[in-house]
Amino acid sequence: MNRQIRLVSLVAALMVFALLGNLTYFTVARQQDLEAQPENVRTVYSEFDRQRGQILAGDTVIAETVPAAATDERFDRQRVYPQGSLYAHITGYYSFVYGTRGIENSYDAYLAGTDPTQAMKSLVQEWNGETPAGATVQTTIDPKLQQVATEQLGQAEGAIVVLDPATGAVKAMVSTPSYDPNLLATHDFDALAASWAELIADPTKAMVNRAARDVFPPGSTAKLITAAAALKAGYTPDTLIDTPSSIQLPNSDKWLPNASACGNGQQTFAFALAMSCNTSFANLGRALGADALQQQAELFGFNSTHFDDLGDAPSRYFTRVDDSGNLVAVHPDDAQVMMSAMGQWEIAASPLQMAMVAATIVNGGLRMDPYVVEKATAADGTVLYEHEATSVQAMSEADAKTLMTMMQGVVEWGTGTAAQIPGVTMGGKTGTAEWEEGEQPYAWYVGYATDPNVVVCVFIQSASVEATDMASGALAGPILRNVIQATRPA
Numbered sequence: 001m002n003r004q005i006r007l008v009s010l011v012a013a014l015m016v017f018a019l020l021g022n023l024t025y026f027t028v029a030r031q032q033d034l035e036a037q038p039e040n041v042r043t044v045y046s047e048f049d050r051q052r053g054q055i056l057a058g059d060t061v062i063a064e065t066v067p068a069a070a071t072d073e074r075f076d077r078q079r080v081y082p083q084g085s086l087y088a089h090i091t092g093y094y095s096f097v098y099g100t101r102g103i104e105n106s107y108d109a110y111l112a113g114t115d116p117t118q119a120m121k122s123l124v125q126e127w128n129g130e131t132p133a134g135a136t137v138q139t140t141i142d143p144k145l146q147q148v149a150t151e152q153l154g155q156a157e158g159a160i161v162v163l164d165p166a167t168g169a170v171k172a173m174v175s176t177p178s179y180d181p182n183l184l185a186t187h188d189f190d191a192l193a194a195s196w197a198e199l200i201a202d203p204t205k206a207m208v209n210r211a212a213r214d215v216f217p218p219g220s221t222a223k224l225i226t227a228a229a230a231l232k233a234g235y236t237p238d239t240l241i242d243t244p245s246s247i248q249l250p251n252s253d254k255w256l257p258n259a260s261a262c263g264n265g266q267q268t269f270a271f272a273l274a275m276s277c278n279t280s281f282a283n284l285g286r287a288l289g290a291d292a293l294q295q296q297a298e299l300f301g302f303n304s305t306h307f308d309d310l311g312d313a314p315s316r317y318f319t320r321v322d323d324s325g326n327l328v329a330v331h332p333d334d335a336q337v338m339m340s341a342m343g344q345w346e347i348a349a350s351p352l353q354m355a356m357v358a359a360t361i362v363n364g365g366l367r368m369d370p371y372v373v374e375k376a377t378a379a380d381g382t383v384l385y386e387h388e389a390t391s392v393q394a395m396s397e398a399d400a401k402t403l404m405t406m407m408q409g410v411v412e413w414g415t416g417t418a419a420q421i422p423g424v425t426m427g428g429k430t431g432t433a434e435w436e437e438g439e440q441p442y443a444w445y446v447g448y449a450t451d452p453n454v455v456v457c458v459f460i461q462s463a464s465v466e467a468t469d470m471a472s473g474a475l476a477g478p479i480l481r482n483v484i485q486a487t488r489p490a
Contacts, residue, residue, distance in 0.1 A: 048096050049075045052111045053134035053376075055091050055103055057141035062087040063094075063104065063181075072187050079104075079185045085178035086150060089209040090141060090310065090372060093181035097192055101207075103137060103373065106309055110135040110376040110384060117384045135376040135384050140164075145172035148486040152479045157204060157461040159211035159351040160483060165359035165448070165455050167389065168368030172483070173310075173352075175210040210461065212312040215348035219431030220276045220469050221444045222343030224357050225317075227273055227406065229288050229296040231399040237270035237406055243280045249335035256282055256338070259468060270406050274414030276430060276469040278342045285341020290332050293341060294318045299367070299394035300357045303327060306369040306390075307352060315353035318346055343431060355457035358429070358446045361403050362453055365395030407448070415469040416445060418477025421485060425450045428480070430473035445476035447484070454487045456480050 055063035061082055068078040079094040081087070092102020100108055109115035113134040142162075149160040153176045162172035183195035199207050208214055245264035246257045258264075262277035272280035285293060297303070297317035305314050318340070319327045330346050339345040352370060360367040369390040376385040395403070407427030410416040415430045428447025435442060443460040458476040 045074065047112075049077050050112050051077060051133045052079060052094065053113070053136045055111070055137045055139065057087065057090075057139050057143045057146065060143045062139075062141075063091045068187065074187055078187065081181045081185070084182065085180045086146060087141070088178045088181050089175045089211065090139065090173060091181060092310075093184040095184045095192065096187065097189065098184055098196060102310055103139070106311070107137050107373060107376060107385075111137060115384065118378065133379050135378050137376050138374045139372050140169040140171060140374050141173070141372065142171045142487075145483065145486055146174065148172075149174040149483050150176070150178075152482050153460075157210070159209075159457075159459045160479070161211050161351045161355040161457045162483060162487070163355045163359045163370060163455045165362040165453050166368070168359070168370045168391075169374075170352075170370050170372040171454070171487070173209075173211045173372065175208070177204050177206045179206040209310065210351065210459070212307055212310055212350050212352040215313050215315050215350050215353075216442055216459065216461070217344060217433035217435050218347060218349040218354055219343045219433035219442060219444050219472070220278075220281075221354050221357075221429050221431035221446050222347055222349070223273060223276065223281050223341070223431075224361065224403070224407075224429050224446075225297050225300060226281050226284055226288070226293060226341045227269075227403055228300075228361070228395050228399065229292045230269065230284050231402055232296065232395070233288055233292065235269055235284075237268060237402065239269045240266040241269055241272055241280045242283050243267040243272060243277050245279070247279045247282055247338075249282075249338060250286075251333065252335045254335070256342075259470065261470075270409055273406050273429070274409035276410075276415050281342040282338035285338045286334055288341070290318060290337045290340075293337065296394075297347075299392060300360055301353055301367060301369075302349070306356070307371070309372045312352060313350060315349040316347065320346060343433065351457045351459040354444065354446045354459075355455050358407075358448055358457065359455040360394045361400050361407070362448045362450075362455055363400075364397040365393060365400035367392045367394045404448075410473075411447065416447065416473040416477055418474045419445065419447055419481045419484075421449070421481055424484070424488070426484070430469040430476070432469050432472040441472075443472035443476050445473060445480045447480050449484045449487070452487070454484060456483050458483070 052065045054061050063081050065077050065079050068075050092104040094100055094104045111134040113132045145162050149172045160174045179199055186192050243262055243266055246255045248255050256278055258277050258279050261275050294317050302315045302317040303319050305312050318330055320330055322328045336345045340347050371387050374387055375383055377383055404427055410428050411419055411426045416428045426449045431444035433442040440462045446457040448455045458480045
């Protein structure tokens with residue numbers, strides 16, 4: 001009898017140990033796997049319902065988490081965007097169904113409090129029954145400039161980028177039309193699905209950040225790249241360049257015309273830039289060659305990405321995108337090199353990229369890669385992340401100073417006089433891109449002002465102007481002028 005009792009006790013003990021072992025295995029060894037299971041709805045809801053940190057532009061709150069409405073049966077907290085569409089392409093959105101975009105995506109771990117620098121503190125807070133809070137993300141955006149740039153674009157499809165050339169800090173980034181991220185953060189899933197479907201079907205592509213995540217033919221603003229390569233090759237502002245009223249491209253029946261102001265003969269390099277003479281730059285491109293042009297473009301940032309904070313589409317110079325989405329080289333003939341030297345053919349740039357070109361020139365030839373997040377700070381003031389600058393010497397300081405002076409001619413007496421501000425030293429380059437027959441051209445104007453130094457790129461996607469740089473300057477110049485005026489001390 002005692003033997004039977006001992007046997008039953010042994011079996012019972014083994015079962016208890018097996019149960020404890022199984023419990024330990026599922027509690028410790030498989031905890032993360034189980035929490036990650038898509039069927040674990042409670043974990044998914046709990047993760048989404050975190051107290052995310054704020055996103056700030058100066059002292060302005062542009063994203064925050066607030067208590068959910070009393071009628072919300074799913075969540076205790078709601079992500080909101082107090083400024084609506086004004087910062088949509090910077091903050092992005094935080095959606096239960098459609099995930100994250102913008103800073104909400106790239107700095108998600110800091111905002112959620114799950115970054116390794118915050119993990120231990122969050123664990124202690126949870127243990128003490130406190131609500132873990134995410135970090136505050138501070139952007140470089142100037143709220144005044146963001147508002148002015150948005151107002152200046154109005155209803156046009158386009159973009160404006162404002163950079164501090166000395167640091168690469170993005171002071172304003174606007175893409176129009178925009179969208180309201182609150183529509184995608186809602187907990188009303190029926191309304192959310194309807195808003196998503198409408199935005200996806202929107203022919204104006206309001207969710208696309210035209211400033212950084214799309215590329216367009218840059219037109220004559222790309223002459224800045226050719227000019228930089230020419231200065232490196234030994235040209236000076238006074239070098240005479242053949243500038244016929246039109247030129248036949250090699251092995252082609254296509255003729256390349258000039259604006260009438262460029263005359264028919266020779267012009268100085270400085271005059272050719274100020275008046276945007278196509279045949280001057282076509283001849284320059286042929287003399288410099290494809291390798292010199294592409295090398296200079298890549299030093300300015302083409303054919304690679306530079307904007308991890310929000311993500312950017314690589315601007316292209318003698319490259320194209322293949323079916324797999326990769327950049328592949330193209331090999332231009334003489335005619336294509338000549339067209340590229342004036343900003344046509346296989347060249348495409350984002351407004352951010354063209355702002356980088358001008359900022360590099362203004363910054364003594366030193367390219368500072370752009371950024372929009374300054375730092376991430378814990379609730380106790382601890383700095384968890386701080387931007388570290390990345391730079392490349394793209395031009396010699398002497399050449400950059402020369403080109404900066406040549407750009408002043410564009411504003412003072414060239415194609416960009418509409419941007420002038422009395423008493424302010426300014427330079428720039430206008431551009432017009434004819435991208436498809438029968439369609440309105442793109443209008444560009446990239447410019448700078450000194451004391452303090454600031455660079456602005458204006459891009460208008462559907463410009464109701466004739467296809468000349470003078471017309472583009474007249475359209476985009478006042479916009480650039482008004483944005484620059486907003487940067488001046490009161």
